[in-house]
Amino acid sequence: MSNRRSLWITLASLLVYVFLYAPIVVLVVFAFNSSKTNVIFEGVVNKGPCGPFYWFCVLFKNGEVLSAARNTMTIAIVSTVASTIIGTMAALALQRYAFPAKTFSEVSLYIPIVIPEIVMGIGILVLFSALFRWLNSAFGLQGDDRLALGLGTVIVSHIAFSIPFVALVVRARLHGFDKAIEEAAMDLGADEWVTFWRVTLPIIAPGVLSGGLLAFTLSLDDFVITFFTNGPGSTTLPIYVYGLLRRIITPEVNALSTVWIFTVLAALAISQRVQREA
Amino acid sequence: MPQFAVELRDVVKRFPGPSGEEVYAVKHVSLQIHDGEFFSLLGPSGCGKTTSLRMIAGFELPTTGAVMIHDRHMGETPPFQRPVNTVFQNYALFPHMTVGENVAFGLEMKRVPKTDIAPRVTEALRMVRLPGMEKRKPKQLSGGQQQRIALARALINRPEVLLLDEPLGALDLKLRKEMQLELKTLQREVGITFIYVTHDQEEALTMSDRIAVMSGGEVLQVGGAADIYERPNCRFVADFIGETNFLRGTVKEQKGKTTVVEVDGGITVRAESENSLAHGQSVTIAVRPEKIHLRPTSGAANAFAGRVEDLVYIGTDTHYGVRFAGDHRVRVREQNTDSASTPLARVGDEVTVSFAEAAARVLVE
Ligand SMILES: Nc1ncnc2c1ncn2[C@@H]1O[C@H](COP(=O)(O)OP(=O)(O)OP(=O)(O)O)[C@@H](O)[C@H]1O
Ligand SMILES: [Mg+2]
Numbered sequence: 001m002s003n004r005r006s007l008w009i010t011l012a013s014l015l016v017y018v019f020l021y022a023p024i025v026v027l028v029v030f031a032f033n034s035s036k037t038n039v040i041f042e043g044v045v046n047k048g049p050c051g052p053f054y055w056f057c058v059l060f061k062n063g064e065v066l067s068a069a070r071n072t073m074t075i076a077i078v079s080t081v082a083s084t085i086i087g088t089m090a091a092l093a094l095q096r097y098a099f100p101a102k103t104f105s106e107v108s109l110y111i112p113i114v115i116p117e118i119v120m121g122i123g124i125l126v127l128f129s130a131l132f133r134w135l136n137s138a139f140g141l142q143g144d145d146r147l148a149l150g151l152g153t154v155i156v157s158h159i160a161f162s163i164p165f166v167a168l169v170v171r172a173r174l175h176g177f178d179k180a181i182e183e184a185a186m187d188l189g190a191d192e193w194v195t196f197w198r199v200t201l202p203i204i205a206p207g208v209l210s211g212g213l214l215a216f217t218l219s220l221d222d223f224v225i226t227f228f229t230n231g232p233g234s235t236t237l238p239i240y241v242y243g244l245l246r247r248i249i250t251p252e253v254n255a256l257s258t259v260w261i262f263t264v265l266a267a268l269a270i271s272q273r274v275q276r277e278a
Numbered sequence: 279m280p281q282f283a284v285e286l287r288d289v290v291k292r293f294p295g296p297s298g299e300e301v302y303a304v305k306h307v308s309l310q311i312h313d314g315e316f317f318s319l320l321g322p323s324g325c326g327k328t329t330s331l332r333m334i335a336g337f338e339l340p341t342t343g344a345v346m347i348h349d350r351h352m353g354e355t356p357p358f359q360r361p362v363n364t365v366f367q368n369y370a371l372f373p374h375m376t377v378g379e380n381v382a383f384g385l386e387m388k389r390v391p392k393t394d395i396a397p398r399v400t401e402a403l404r405m406v407r408l409p410g411m412e413k414r415k416p417k418q419l420s421g422g423q424q425q426r427i428a429l430a431r432a433l434i435n436r437p438e439v440l441l442l443d444e445p446l447g448a449l450d451l452k453l454r455k456e457m458q459l460e461l462k463t464l465q466r467e468v469g470i471t472f473i474y475v476t477h478d479q480e481e482a483l484t485m486s487d488r489i490a491v492m493s494g495g496e497v498l499q500v501g502g503a504a505d506i507y508e509r510p511n512c513r514f515v516a517d518f519i520g521e522t523n524f525l526r527g528t529v530k531e532q533k534g535k536t537t538v539v540e541v542d543g544g545i546t547v548r549a550e551s552e553n554s555l556a557h558g559q560s561v562t563i564a565v566r567p568e569k570i571h572l573r574p575t576s577g578a579a580n581a582f583a584g585r586v587e588d589l590v591y592i593g594t595d596t597h598y599g600v601r602f603a604g605d606h607r608v609r610v611r612e613q614n615t616d617s618a619s620t621p622l623a624r625v626g627d628e629v630t631v632s633f634a635e636a637a638a639r640v641l642v643e
Contacts, residue, residue: 040390078501112462175598178368179372180366180367180368180370181355181370181371181373183337183364183366183370184364184366184370184371184372184431185372185383186337186356186357186358186383187335187357187358187362187363187364188358188363188383188387188431188432188435189358189387189388190358190383190387191356194387198383199372202374203372203373203374248452
């Protein structure tokens with residue numbers, strides 16, 4: 001009886017794993033396909049000096065891909081740093097201070113998490129357009145000086161949607177944080193600033209790191225909001241891939257996705273390592 | 279030479295309550311604590327002990343009144359600029375630092391040169407009898423060891439005053455007893471003023487030079503252990519410290535200290551009071567169980583016939599519940615000396631309850 005049940009559980013979990021990982025495996029395998037159309041697998045490609053890694057070489061010579069990758073990384077790094085700092089400060093403020101409308105600010109901080117991303121995207125787009133139109137006319141900006149959508153707007157919107165996630169993760173870590181530990185530091189002669197850097201931050205660091213990592217991955221693969229807020233010259237990888245898909249899917253897309261997956265996995269592994277040591 | 283190590287002058291602390299009203303945590307507390315003294319704040323939960331201590335440490339500021347440390351008005355001085363250190367109830371060790379780093383923290387903040395810090399850390403750990411523990415993390419220590427590290431971390435700074443908030447509260451009974459003696463010895467060695475918060479009356483009596491008994495945000499009595507035990511000034515103190523029998527009555531006459539009280543039920547009790555009392559004033563008499571005897575003793579000013587209702591043998595002593603003069607019940611504690619291997623009385627026996635005049639204290643409500 002219990003054997004039968006455990007068999008079913010094993011089977012079910014196996015299926016879940018297959019569902020989760022089969023697409024990824026297929027995707028990676030097809031990055032080595034010799035067929036350019038990439039509909040069926042026609043054997044491992046072996047062309048040029050790169051051999052089986054032909055599509056990867058093609059990829060790294062593609063200027064559009066490289067610029068999209070550069071944009072993606074710039075946006076991810078800047079928005080991660082900013083949203084981690086702001087989100088952590090928000091979590092700390094919510095944790096320790098009583099202020100008017102605290103419940104309201106707490107709830108409103110988390111609302112962006114549940115609002116459909118497309119609604120957020122449209123909202124941000126409308127906001128930026130209205131703001132830029134007003135600023136451009138108010139300051140009489142012409143031609144290249146005109147404020148327009150671009151890297152800046154993407155970064156700002158990524159910061160905005162990452163803050164609630166960072167705050168949520170850091171708050172979880174702060175839950176059960178013994179305030180007496182900070183008081184002990186102050187009692188021993190550390191002012192607020194030193195207490196924060198020497199005691200508070202090291203203790204909540206794993207939470208801050210998790211929050212930052214979450215913000216980083218959210219930014220890396222964001223499509224919807226980026227779609228609404230990007231402009232000429234600020235194409236990111238998801239936007240670029242989406243553009244490719246409307247033409248033909250060559251194994252180059254798979255190669256790109258493979259590099260991407262392993263980058264994210266590496267980042268994850270590093271953060272796990274750091275967290276375990278902390 | 280400053281007069282007091284710590285002085286509280288008419289300190290009041292109010293907190294905003296849950297529904298907007300103000301709650302008094304501390305009401306008009308004045309205390310004078312001498313240099314080198316082991317001073318305890320004793321009282322039941324919620325009486326304002328921690329709040330008082332936190333105002334000395336600087337974690338809370340008094341609503342009104344003043345905190346003075348060695349004659350310096352503390353005003354709004356933040357905790358990190360006060361010459362005091364605190365040992366917290368749950369140790370509050372820094373979990374991400376080693377024991378050595380924890381203990382060194384205070385000196386580091388004072389910018390003591392690194393070469394001077396190391397020997398002082400070694401010395402501090404030796405003092406709390408945990409030498410060579412520098413490299414451990416707090417998590418790898420037992421509760422008692424963590425407590426000692428917290429003590430070392432505070433004492434290494436040679437504070438003018440050490441504040442301790444129920445530092446032994448989380449330890450088991452046996453360890454707590456050991457640590458009580460150790461703390462007391464340590465305090466004598468270093469000669470630093472200790473202000474010790476506890477709700478455990480036995481702990482306060484064991485360790486303190488003087489005790490302030492608090493209730494409801496007020497200090498009811500300040501004095502040495504014997505003062506407070508032998509001469510409680512109110513019913514609360516008599517009840518809170520040790521066990522006490524209470525008899526209600528009215529004052530009949532007073533000659534010097536000797537006060538004759540007519541106790542409800544028609545008996546007269548001779549008791550002592552330093553206060554001059556008015557005829558007919560209603561008072562309470564407090565008598566400790568160990569000061570009542572079950573046999574008539576010579577010179578006992580009070581003796582009444584009674585009957586043993588119950589009896590509890592607890593090894594060193596036997597406790598008797600005796601009813602006398604109608605409706606009065608007292609608890610009597612007789613020591614089991616070797617000559618009395620059989621109990622002095624059995625349940626149902628007729629006995630004489632007797633106690634001296636000095637054993638009965640008159641308390642005014
Ligand atoms: N920050 C605060 N805000 C509101 N009320 C408080 C605050 N701190 C303490 N109080 C209230 O003040 C009163 C005294 O609290 P305090 O912590 O000083 O008591 P205590 O004597 O230390 O009790 P315990 O033995 O339980 O630790 C309590 O009624 C408590 O609810
Ligand atoms: Mg307390």
